[in-house]
Amino acid sequence: MARRPSTATVGRPTIRDVARHADVSVGTVSRALNDRAGVHPDTRRRVRDAVSALGYAPDEAARELAIRRPVAVGLSVAHGHRRLTPFFVLFLEHLLDGLASSGLRVRDVPTGPDGLPTEETDAVVLLGAHPDDPRIAHLQALGRPFVLVGHRDGVRSVAADDVAGGRLAAEHLLRLGHRSLLHVTGDPHGQAFGDRHRGFREALAAALGEDRAAPVLVCDDLTTLGAYRALRRYLADAPAPTAIFAATDELAVGCLAAAADLGLRVPHELSVVGFDDLPEIGVGLTTIRQDFGALARVTIELLLEGLRGDPVRAVRLPVHLLARGTTAERG
Amino acid sequence: MARRPSTATVGRPTIRDVARHADVSVGTVSRALNDRAGVHPDTRRRVRDAVSALGYAPDEAARELAIRRPVAVGLSVAHGHRRLTPFFVLFLEHLLDGLASSGLRVRDVPTGPDGLPTEETDAVVLLGAHPDDPRIAHLQALGRPFVLVGHRDGVRSVAADDVAGGRLAAEHLLRLGHRSLLHVTGDPHGQAFGDRHRGFREALAAALGEDRAAPVLVCDDLTTLGAYRALRRYLADAPAPTAIFAATDELAVGCLAAAADLGLRVPHELSVVGFDDLPEIGVGLTTIRQDFGALARVTIELLLEGLRGDPVRAVRLPVHLLARGTTAERG
């Protein structure tokens, strides 16, 4: 575009402005900002000061263009898997952001009816995979690096520590004196739901004995509406528990609505614990928080490791209990 | 939300490859691809051929870097407005894609509790605005260009033709012989819901006379669950209509579920028309389709016009009826 080299700083500050301000070279600024080794601590500080003085923020497009690795990563979503769920939207948001600034090129790889990615990429992020997902074996056979979002031993994967989450929920509820519990979840054969259930069940068994297992209500529709209908149907001819552990915040919200319509006051007559800590969906909900940002960040790390041929590791991300307004002592 | 996975391939052809293949210069390729004037038709064709032969797709990052305008556009979402709705997610996806490739820099501008954008940008996209939204007057007073996603005369705005949509729904249902109708919607004082209702009501009045207005069920929770609960409550002591016009697909899905639980068979005993044509949510649903891609595209056009100081225009995008499986002749 042959604009004349402008010396005037108009618009957004560039790395050059920072360099001038800190009286160093652009290379040094870049190194300092990217935490590269071999920058004098003092220099580093000067650069940092200049950055905040100028309100500088690196340009993503330029960054991407400069560091781009010659690889394409495909996003493979299980055939028929819903992409408009909060979990998905939130995770993807973080993932795409991170991928771009890692210089990785993303492509949405459609999966054929056989569940296999239909296009070639250098690496793949597998989403919504079931334990026996054919895509896994397929990619392994191909020797193409991939990261599974979800947990599976022996596979490069990352997921929240679902077992621990289930345990935390159980322990929280037990601590509050609840003994009559219900677990509302999705297909328990899936890894996430299975593990959450396992953690929950084991903590219960440890505290109350094997014979006091909590009943499980499986929803095939994982929306708030699905949970609502399932719970109302369930409570039509089953005694109401004093506490519910819902395997996702959405399910929890559905339970909350059902409770409201049944005249069960939360948390006094019914306590509810969710899972995820979704913004908007479950404000005020006691829940097990998982970190979407970390999930995306680790996914990218693993992707890079896979591309380098590093040894496989399966990462479990810690989760926390967020005690908010939907749980209380057994009434 | 982040950019949508770009369609680009890696190891992928660059503009230079295309130039070589078509035996022209890169400048010419660029001009041809961007429909710049002054490219010989034959040359244009050669370039197009080379593009498809090579499967070339321009690199968004490079494009953005090269054409970037020195402006920042803010995204202002009404305080407390939900961002995880399908409508929002879908629209934003398209918008961010388009903005990036228009060289526009997007920033998420948080709105303070007063509903006003808290940061300065050169232009603003207003989302989730109510008719009396203070942000509008505020931006007008500031003289800062903005685009309202939604309709409002005298304001640079873009929205689906909601009135026409309501009319189409009514006409479709009338054509099928329905006379006992119910409209399920959100706050009718909002522009979109208000207009959809108006179109619906007017078409009904024109066909059946003023005295045969359809009852309106207002949901304050606009999710599928919200509609489900509202409709069940409503039908507890009101006669069932033979057809429902739901103001969004989500509301329609809630109605469908309620009908199922009440033993009302769709479409034989109850017809349901939605609005939006959301993927995943309302498969198989008869609905009024609005074009999210166009919505985003026009938003950007208007933004550019605003930045140039062009006269204000308020765009109405056409909508279509998609007759699918949830409507039938009155049983």
Add this chain to the structure above:
DNA sequence: CTGAAAGCGCTAACAC
């Protein structure tokens, strides 16, 4: 109508 070349802001060699 077309080609050549200068940058967009950044990173990563390569020198010093």
Add this chain to the structure above:
DNA sequence: GTGTTAGCGCTTTCAG
């Protein structure tokens, strides 16, 4: 440790 510089892929003057 730090400066210099060559690009990343694209658009857009400026010549011809």
